[in-house]
Amino acid sequence: MKKTAFITGIAGQDGSYLSEYLLSLGYRVTGIVRRNSTVEHQRDRIYGLPIELEYGDLIDQGSIERAMRLFKPDEIYNLGAQSHVRISSDIPHFTVQTNAMGVLNMLEAFRHIVPNAKFYQASSSEMFGSAVDEDGYQRETTPMHPVSPYGCSKVFGYNIVRHHRNAYKLFAANGILFNHESPRRGSNFVTNKVVKGAVEISLGLADKLEMGNMDSFRDWGHSKDYVRAMHLILQQDKPEDYVVATGETRSVREMCEYVFGKLGLDYQAYVTQNPKFLRPEELPYLRGDSKKIRTELKWVPEYSFENLMDEMIAHWQEIYSTK
Numbered sequence: 001m002k003k004t005a006f007i008t009g010i011a012g013q014d015g016s017y018l019s020e021y022l023l024s025l026g027y028r029v030t031g032i033v034r035r036n037s038t039v040e041h042q043r044d045r046i047y048g049l050p051i052e053l054e055y056g057d058l059i060d061q062g063s064i065e066r067a068m069r070l071f072k073p074d075e076i077y078n079l080g081a082q083s084h085v086r087i088s089s090d091i092p093h094f095t096v097q098t099n100a101m102g103v104l105n106m107l108e109a110f111r112h113i114v115p116n117a118k119f120y121q122a123s124s125s126e127m128f129g130s131a132v133d134e135d136g137y138q139r140e141t142t143p144m145h146p147v148s149p150y151g152c153s154k155v156f157g158y159n160i161v162r163h164h165r166n167a168y169k170l171f172a173a174n175g176i177l178f179n180h181e182s183p184r185r186g187s188n189f190v191t192n193k194v195v196k197g198a199v200e201i202s203l204g205l206a207d208k209l210e211m212g213n214m215d216s217f218r219d220w221g222h223s224k225d226y227v228r229a230m231h232l233i234l235q236q237d238k239p240e241d242y243v244v245a246t247g248e249t250r251s252v253r254e255m256c257e258y259v260f261g262k263l264g265l266d267y268q269a270y271v272t273q274n275p276k277f278l279r280p281e282e283l284p285y286l287r288g289d290s291k292k293i294r295t296e297l298k299w300v301p302e303y304s305f306e307n308l309m310d311e312m313i314a315h316w317q318e319i320y321s322t323k
C-alpha cells in the first residue's frame, strides 16, 4: 500500500528535494505551508508537484493536529525551522518558538494522533557549536556547546526527540546534518550568496561582494544526497540518531577561491568585509564523521564539493542568460 509522508518545511530547500525523492519512490506526499502574502514565490520550489498541502505553522498546535488527523501519515519529516543562524540573533524568540517548541508541538501531535508513525527531526551540526573531538571531527558522541539562538533551539529539539523516544517508545530519530547546499539554497546563505555574487561580477552586473567572516570552516554537501539519508533513517527497525556529513572541510575563503576561480576571477579583487555579516558569536569549524550512517545504513553521497559548486554556478548562469 502507498505510504503517506507528512513534511513540515515542505517548500524549503530540503522539503522540495525530499518531496521529489519520495514521489519517485511512490509515496503520497503531504505537508504544511505558512500563510504568506506572496503565495506565488513561497511555492516556487515545489511548483507543479503532485503533493497535498494545508496551511499550518509549527507554533500553532491546533494547525499541526488538524494536519496530522487529515493526512494520517506513516512517516513524519519535521524540516520546518527558522534556519538562518545569523538571523536567529535578530529574531531569537521566533527562532526558539519554531525550532524548539515547534518540535514539541509536532511530537505531541504524533504521540496522540499517529503513534505508530515514524518521526524524523532535522537536527543540525550547529548544535556542536564550539566542541570538536581531538581528531578534528564532530560525531554522534561529541558534546554540544551551541553558540547561537539557532543552535540552542536545535539542541532542545534534539533532546526532546530522544526523550519522547525513550519515554513513550515512539519511533523518533534525529539526523544531525552538516551544511548542505544546492541551487535551491536561500541566497542569503554563504554558498549561494558567493556563487550568485561571483556570477553577477563575471557578467558585469556587480563589482563587489560584501562578506562576513572568511575564515570559518564548513563541511558542505548536496541537499539531494542528504534527503536520501533522512528517508533511510526512517526505514530502519530501531530509531537512532545519525550524523550526515562529507567528512571534508573548507574555509569560506577557499570556497570563494574555487567559485571565483571557476569564472576566471581572483576573489581578492572583489570581496570586501562588511561587519553587518559578522555574527555575535561565530562557530569557527565543522567537520563531520558520518561513519555510523555509512557503515550501518550504507549511505554514500554522490556529489563532490566541486560538482556541487559547479551545479550552483551553472544554475545562476542559466538564470542570467534568460534575463
Ligand code: NAP
Pocket: 008, 009, 010, 011, 012, 013, 014, 015, 033, 034, 036, 042, 056, 057, 058, 059, 078, 079, 080, 081, 082, 083, 084, 098, 102, 122, 123, 124, 125, 176, 177, 178, 179, 180, 181, 186
Ligand atoms: P529552509 O530552506 O530555510 O526551509 C525551512 C522551511 O521551514 C521553509 O519552508 C519555511 O517556510 C519553514 N518554516 C519556517 N518557520 C516555520 C514555522 N513556524 N512553521 C512552519 N514552517 C516553518 O531550510 P532547509 O535548508 O531546507 O533546512 C531544512 C531543515 O533542516 C531545517 O530545520 C534546518 O534547520 C535543518 N538543517 C539544515 C541544514 C542545511 O545545511 N541546510 C543543516 C542542518 C539542519 P517559510 O518559507 O514560510 O519561512
Ligand code: G4F
Pocket: 083, 084, 085, 086, 123, 124, 125, 126, 177, 178, 179, 180, 188, 189, 190, 191, 193, 210, 211, 212, 213, 214, 216, 217, 218, 252, 277, 278, 279, 282, 283, 286
Ligand atoms: O551559510 P551559512 O549562513 O550557514 P551556517 O551558519 O553554517 O548554518 C547552516 O548550516 C547549519 C548546519 O551546520 C544549519 F543547521 C543551518 O540551518 C544553516 O543551514 O554560514 C556559513 C559560514 C558562517 O561561518 C558564516 O559566518 O559562512 C560565514 N559567512 C561569511 N560571510 C557568511 C557570510 N554567512 C552568510 N550567511 N553570509 C555572509 O555574508
